[in-house]
Amino acid sequence: MTPSKKTPASRTPTARATIADVARVAGVSKATVSRFMNHREKLLTPDIATRVEVAIAALGYSPSPMAQALKRGRSRLIGLVVADVTNPFSVAVLRGAEKACQQAGYLLMLFNLGNDSGRESEAIAALSAYQVEGFILNTLGHDTGAATHAASRGKPVVLVDRRHPEMQADFVSLDNAGAVRLAASHLLQVGYRELLFVSEPVQGVSSREEREAAFRSFISTSAATAHRPHGNSFECTADDEHGLDQALKKLRQRAAKGLPAVLSSNAVVTLRVVAAMARLGWQLGPDVGLVGIDDTEWAPYVGPGLSAIAQPTDELGRIAALCLIERLKGLDLPPRQILLSGRLVARGSSAVGPKT
Amino acid sequence: MTPSKKTPASRTPTARATIADVARVAGVSKATVSRFMNHREKLLTPDIATRVEVAIAALGYSPSPMAQALKRGRSRLIGLVVADVTNPFSVAVLRGAEKACQQAGYLLMLFNLGNDSGRESEAIAALSAYQVEGFILNTLGHDTGAATHAASRGKPVVLVDRRHPEMQADFVSLDNAGAVRLAASHLLQVGYRELLFVSEPVQGVSSREEREAAFRSFISTSAATAHRPHGNSFECTADDEHGLDQALKKLRQRAAKGLPAVLSSNAVVTLRVVAAMARLGWQLGPDVGLVGIDDTEWAPYVGPGLSAIAQPTDELGRIAALCLIERLKGLDLPPRQILLSGRLVARGSSAVGPKT
DNA sequence: TTGTAAGCGTTATCAA
DNA sequence: TTGATAACGCTTACAA
Numbered sequence: 165m166t167p168s169k170k171t172p173a174s175r176t177p178t179a180r181a182t183i184a185d186v187a188r189v190a191g192v193s194k195a196t197v198s199r200f201m202n203h204r205e206k207l208l209t210p211d212i213a214t215r216v217e218v219a220i221a222a223l224g225y226s227p228s229p230m231a232q233a234l235k236r237g238r239s240r241l242i243g244l245v246v247a248d249v250t251n252p253f254s255v256a257v258l259r260g261a262e263k264a265c266q267q268a269g270y271l272l273m274l275f276n277l278g279n280d281s282g283r284e285s286e287a288i289a290a291l292s293a294y295q296v297e298g299f300i301l302n303t304l305g306h307d308t309g310a311a312t313h314a315a316s317r318g319k320p321v322v323l324v325d326r327r328h329p330e331m332q333a334d335f336v337s338l339d340n341a342g343a344v345r346l347a348a349s350h351l352l353q354v355g356y357r358e359l360l361f362v363s364e365p366v367q368g369v370s371s372r373e374e375r376e377a378a379f380r381s382f383i384s385t386s387a388a389t390a391h392r393p394h395g396n397s398f399e400c401t402a403d404d405e406h407g408l409d410q411a412l413k414k415l416r417q418r419a420a421k422g423l424p425a426v427l428s429s430n431a432v433v434t435l436r437v438v439a440a441m442a443r444l445g446w447q448l449g450p451d452v453g454l455v456g457i458d459d460t461e462w463a464p465y466v467g468p469g470l471s472a473i474a475q476p477t478d479e480l481g482r483i484a485a486l487c488l489i490e491r492l493k494g495l496d497l498p499p500r501q502i503l504l505s506g507r508l509v510a511r512g513s514s515a516v517g518p519k520t
Numbered sequence: 521m522t523p524s525k526k527t528p529a530s531r532t533p534t535a536r537a538t539i540a541d542v543a544r545v546a547g548v549s550k551a552t553v554s555r556f557m558n559h560r561e562k563l564l565t566p567d568i569a570t571r572v573e574v575a576i577a578a579l580g581y582s583p584s585p586m587a588q589a590l591k592r593g594r595s596r597l598i599g600l601v602v603a604d605v606t607n608p609f610s611v612a613v614l615r616g617a618e619k620a621c622q623q624a625g626y627l628l629m630l631f632n633l634g635n636d637s638g639r640e641s642e643a644i645a646a647l648s649a650y651q652v653e654g655f656i657l658n659t660l661g662h663d664t665g666a667a668t669h670a671a672s673r674g675k676p677v678v679l680v681d682r683r684h685p686e687m688q689a690d691f692v693s694l695d696n697a698g699a700v701r702l703a704a705s706h707l708l709q710v711g712y713r714e715l716l717f718v719s720e721p722v723q724g725v726s727s728r729e730e731r732e733a734a735f736r737s738f739i740s741t742s743a744a745t746a747h748r749p750h751g752n753s754f755e756c757t758a759d760d761e762h763g764l765d766q767a768l769k770k771l772r773q774r775a776a777k778g779l780p781a782v783l784s785s786n787a788v789v790t791l792r793v794v795a796a797m798a799r800l801g802w803q804l805g806p807d808v809g810l811v812g813i814d815d816t817e818w819a820p821y822v823g824p825g826l827s828a829i830a831q832p833t834d835e836l837g838r839i840a841a842l843c844l845i846e847r848l849k850g851l852d853l854p855p856r857q858i859l860l861s862g863r864l865v866a867r868g869s870s871a872v873g874p875k876t
Numbered sequence: 877t878t879g880t881a882a883g884c885g886t887t888a889t890c891a892a
Numbered sequence: 893t894t895g896a897t898a899a900c901g902c903t904t905a906c907a908a
Contacts, residue, residue: 168884170884179673180648180901181904182900182901182902183901183903184901184902185877192879193878193879193880193903194879194880194902194903195878195879195880195881195904196877196878196879198902198904199877199878199904201902202903207877207878208877209877209878209879210877212877222769222803225647226645227649227901227902228590228649228651228900228901228902229649229650229901230589230590230650230651230900230901230902231590231884231901231902231903231904232901232902232903233586233589233884234584234590234884234885234886234900234901234902235884235901235902235903235904236902236903239586241650248613248617249611249615249618250611255605255606258605258630259634261607262605262631262632263628263634264630266631270627271631271646271650272630272631272645273627273628273629273630274618274628274629274630274631275618275627275628276615276618277620277623278615278619289582290627291627292536292894293582293584293585294585294586294597294627295586300660343892373550373618374904379806431894435817435818435821437823438821439652439820442820442821460818461791462791462816462818464795464798464820465791465795465798465822465823466818466821466822467821480867483544491772537901538886538887539885539887540885548895549894549895549896550885550886550887550888550895550896551887551888551894551895551896551897552893552894552895554886554887554888555893557886558887563893563894564893564894565893565894568893568894582900583885583886584884584885584886586884586885586886587884587885587886587887587900588882588885588886588887589900590885590886590900590901590902591885591886591887591888591899591900592886592887592900593900723892782892864892
């Protein structure tokens with residue numbers, strides 16, 4: 165018998181107590197300790213129970229989730245894959261999800277793609293290896309093989325904001341169509357008539373597609389209206405400042421008989437539009453109106469204040485986590501779609517006059 | 521013999537391949553497979569090696585990090601505890617750290633305190649349980665017991681931005697004193713004379729203390745200078761808008777013979793100051809100057825543009841991760857302090873006239 | 877009600 | 893150079 169087996173003194177003085185230590189101190193078997201931990205008051209003599217309890221307290225024992233995971237096949241870990249942590253929307257979702265997970269006793273393993281959507285498979289593989297019980301995905305939705313694979317292996321997946329083509333999974337998102345209608349009709353109401361929808365390259369990203377489509381359909385629907393709006397779309401990339409400037413100039417030229425306004429498809433784009441307006445020296449609101457999807461803490465202080473459709477970001481993250489946890493608890497339903505409404509926050513950038 | 525033991529067909533068709541599966545397919549022992557994985561070309565007959573290699577490829581085998589962690593005591597996991605993911609500085613650090621960790625083959629487990637600094641112990645306990653090999657801590661530094669405990673157990677800890685009192689650990693941060701001097705002397709140079717340092721409640725948070733102290737010392741040092749600046753400090757909380765308004769009014773009253781300016785200690789405070797200025801209807805720059813620590817993507821577009829000290833945030837996160845990884849590789853040095861310099865970005869909010 | 881023992885997927889020690 | 897075999901810390905039949 166090696167001394168390291170039995171005498172606690174021979175352990176590294178700082179090592180975690182194991183179930184065997186507890187069993188020894190309490191004078192019971194490991195199985196009993198395990199039962200105490202998992203079934204608590206059931207099937208346990210009060211006497212033994214207290215002995216175990218005391219030993220646990222004395223040693224400061226807590227079970228090793230790693231060992232539990234190995235044995236049970238469940239890890240109490242949830243994998244979160246994010247296209248870009250820099251995106252404030254992603255962060256907000258992350259925040260909501262993390263909170264809900266913690267409350268349910270799950271921990272989050274984070275994998276940031278850094279906008280390199282090709283690594284989605286890599287991310288999922290890495291997280292799978294750690295036996296995460298399920299995934300929350302806020303990614304572009306290309307490179308969808310691994311996710312589908314995970315899903316087919318019975319690991320639940322929840323998609324946030326962006327769908328993956330052909331993937332059967334719960335989906336939690338802003339009601340994109342509603343949000344775009346809200347923004348666009350607000351612009352019409354205020355008096356803008358010549359609208360430009362600006363988004364990042366659509367490139368198969370579902371939320372961008374949906375918003376763009378909603379915009380087109382809004383325009384064609386309300387063409388018959390008293391307002392008779394016009395609408396166009398523009399895709400802007402990070403480096404092509406010139407292109408955006410040109411698009412805005414054309415917008416203003418077209419707007420001979422109606423005021424021009426931009427509807428931007430997310431916070432990143434909004435910032436680009438704001439930058440372009442600054443370059444052109446135009447006033448947000450009177451010269452060109454602006455409403456963007458995504459409200460931010462700084463929106464009130466940019467120019468005359470940026471009008472926005474606020475997403476219930478925390479709620480999106482929270483609901484995504486809760487959906488996932490329900491599945492983990494065995495809920496077996498066909499994939500659900502949960503669409504949350506945006507809220508219009510009107511500020512100076514969608515006011516025609518200097519003060520409304 | 522239960523069929524599930526040996527016949528692959530009886531496994532859940534989707535289960536991961538294990539080392540035993542590989543061994544069986546290759547016709548070797550588990551030990552051999554393990555050796556192939558860990559020592560590669562050493563001590564292996566070419567014939568056997570290729571058989572193993574083929575089997576691994578055929579089954580798509582990759583070892584279970586959980587099982588490895590259990591056996592080795594090392595998990596290739598790093599715990600990141602953040603006071604508040606909402607803070608853009610924290611996110612930026614997170615981003616840098618996550619990237620470096622991924623490159624080194626580590627995964628990040630995230631725990632967000634949601635600004636409830638009392639839960640720091642809880643966070644560390646939870647992450648410890650998962651055998652994380654080390655910690656990156658960007659927390660307030662109260663509730664320091666658990667971290668110290670982890671450190672004493674030989675788990676390396678790196679502190680980012682905020683020190684923990686009496687804790688021996690690597691520390692990575694902005695050079696706070698330098699940053700404050702940079703900001704303050706810029707204000708003097710431009711022509712501001714009556715300075716107000718605004719920060720969140722200092723309350724034992726090291727970075728806030730250091731910045732405040734640096735401000736005081738800058739003022740007293742340069743009092744003998746030709747500029748003869750005055751300086752005061754103000755702590756502002758999220759809900760006390762009135763207090764901040766009053767502080768700014770007093771600042772302007774004091775500034776009878778010298779232009780007034782605010783030096784804000786981080787992005788959160790900067791936003792509050794901007795909001796207060798909007799409430800008061802004052803112009804940033806001509807009425808009251810402003811330089812804040814932390815540059816943000818929206819800073820150029822708020823008012824006349826917000827002057828800022830940009831922190832090398834990505835670099836901070838990256839270096840924190842690298843420090844940790846060095847320690848994990850066995851580096852045994854006394855605690856290091858790594859201080860990175862900030863960079864001044866001057867914009868309209870620190871320009872006395874309408875255009876410089 | 878409790879204990880014994882097998883096994884989760886690895887790695888490490890020892891023989892062969 | 894390779895193969896049994898015993899751990900790692902835990903859960904769970906099955907026996908007692």
